[in-house]
Amino acid sequence: MNQLPPQTREAELEIENAHLRQRVYDAELIAERAMALLNRADEQHRTIEKQLRRSRNDLQSVTDTINQLVWRSGDDGDWTSASPQWTAYTGQSEGQSLGLGWLDTVHPDDRERSLEAWHGALAQGALEIDHRLRRASDGTYRWFQTRATPLRDPSSGRTVEWFGTSTDVHELRAVQERQRLLLGELQHQARNTLAVVRGMARRLAETSRSVDGYAGELDDRLNAFSRVLGTVTRDPGIxxxxxxxxxxxxxxxxxxxxxxxxxxxxxxxxxxxxxxxxxxxxxxxxxxxxxxxxxxxxxxxxxxxxxxxxxxxxxxxxxxxxxxxxxxxxxxxxxxxxxxxxxxxxxxxxxxxxxxxxxxxxxxxxxxxxxxxxxxxxxxx
Structure with missing residues (x-):
């Protein structure tokens, strides 16, 4: 068998090395493109986190400015007095709220839960219930957090009366729901970004005929996914x-x-x-x-x-x-x-x-x- 002259063999090796270097270069370009997409996704995630921090600040502002409705009661929700704030908000006079009169201002769907909370309050040593109260000015129902603790006779341990407050948490609940949606979207995007990139690369590897074709098609799809991802994360709640x-x-x-x-x-x-x-x-x-x-x-x-x-x-x-x-x-x-x-x-x-x-x-x-x-x-x- 005739051997190729050394010069010819070296030339062939140089050509093969050049092809290999080109493939490595193409692979590096693909990796850089994928990394750029991941960096963009990370930037979008940071934007959502910033929105979460802003929501937390809004949450603190709401907490600092809420008004409380104050009242006193016997066992099982038998009210004995109500503050002027209660009258101003619900439109009920103090006399109308006494006994179980206050229940008339509670949303019909929340009344049974409210009474059940009172029935269990004595054994638990505290009353905790979130329910909706009707606002007299416009007839709408808003969420209130109602809490009460008992005043006991030191000698007998018997409950003398309950002191309670109802705090408007309607905006607070809206902010918390917004936070939940943003956090869910952040987690969703973090998982899906990598999953989509992996899926694209795998499918193209199965159908591409060359490294050049693979690199070009993957780059096009990464560009498309980047556009879609930018649109989706612009305002995930809408x-x-x-x-x-x-x-x-x-x-x-x-x-x-x-x-x-x-x-x-x-x-x-x-x-x-x-x-x-x-x-x-x-x-x-x-x-x-x-x-x-x-x-x-x-x-x-x-x-x-x-x-x-x-x-x-x-x-x-x-x-x-x-x-x-x-x-x-x-x-x-x-x-x-x-x-x-x-x-x-x-x-x-x-x-x-x-x-x-x-x-x-x-x-x-x-x-x-x-x-x-x-x-x-x-x-x-």
Missing amino acids: GVDLEGLVAQEVLAQLANEGEQVEIFGPVILLPSQAAETLGLAIYELASNAAEHGALTKPHGRVKITWTREPSGSGTHLVFVWQETSLVSHIGQPEKRGSGFHFLEQTLVDRLKADVTLTFAPLGVRCTICMPLTKPITPIGR
């Missing part, structure tokens, strides 16, 4: 506007509404976990249209519509993506990549959606029917 989500991904493909793209549908605010998944699905459809579909043709058109449809199990969102190229046929793809996998399987798994994807002679049509009233499985579950 929801994500579907029209804005669609327009964002269409614009990202350099397609302007009104030229080749028509967008129409009612106002729908999606919960964050649904918006994340549907936003990535819209990206897959938009990028496919820009690379292989109707947006590659001067006369190509994309019509994106959605409606609310009643069903036996509640309300469904019916989302339709329709492409038409008008002058030439667009054929079936030779290979169904990770984008089609996302549309045909991931949407079904995460959103409990029915997905119909067809390749008509003049363009792609995708119909997504998903529940708006049923619980939606979080990403990464």
Whole structure:
């Protein structure tokens, strides 16, 4: 067997080393991109934490300025006196509040609980109950925290009377609920960010034909996910506007509404976990249209519509993506990549959606029917 001259062998080794260095460089770029996305997610998490701290400060302000309604009572809630604050708030005179008269100002749904709390107060040595009291000025019910302790006869231990206060905690409860929502969103985003990045990388590794292709496709999807994540975390308590989500991904493909793209549908605010998944699905459809579909043709058109449809199990969102190229046929793809996998399987798994994807002679049509009233499985579950 003839051996290659040393110079030729060295040249081949240099070429192989160059290819290897390029692959390492590409892998480093992918890692840097993923890290940048994680850093952005971390910054968004810090923003939510700042909102939590602001909520805690609001909570302290509410606590410092609340007014208390003061009263005295015998056992089992048999009131013996009420303060002027009680009269000013409820509109009841002191005489009307005596005995169990005060119960008339309690919300009907809370009256039984209030009496049960009084029946157990003597054994527990204290009264603790949160219930709603009617405000005389406008007839609304607000949450109050009612607490009372007994004054006992030192010699016999018998309860002489109870001293109690009712404190308006309506705003306090609203702040606490806001904190709970923000904390839940923070935890959700922390888990899902890593889960989505891992899922993208794994699916692309299974379908990409080269390192270059893998790096480019992963970078595009990371950009799309970054856009969706930014929209979702802007104000997690309100929801994500579907029209804005669609327009964002269409614009990202350099397609302007009104030229080749028509967008129409009612106002729908999606919960964050649904918006994340549907936003990535819209990206897959938009990028496919820009690379292989109707947006590659001067006369190509994309019509994106959605409606609310009643069903036996509640309300469904019916989302339709329709492409038409008008002058030439667009054929079936030779290979169904990770984008089609996302549309045909991931949407079904995460959103409990029915997905119909067809390749008509003049363009792609995708119909997504998903529940708006049923619980939606979080990403990464």
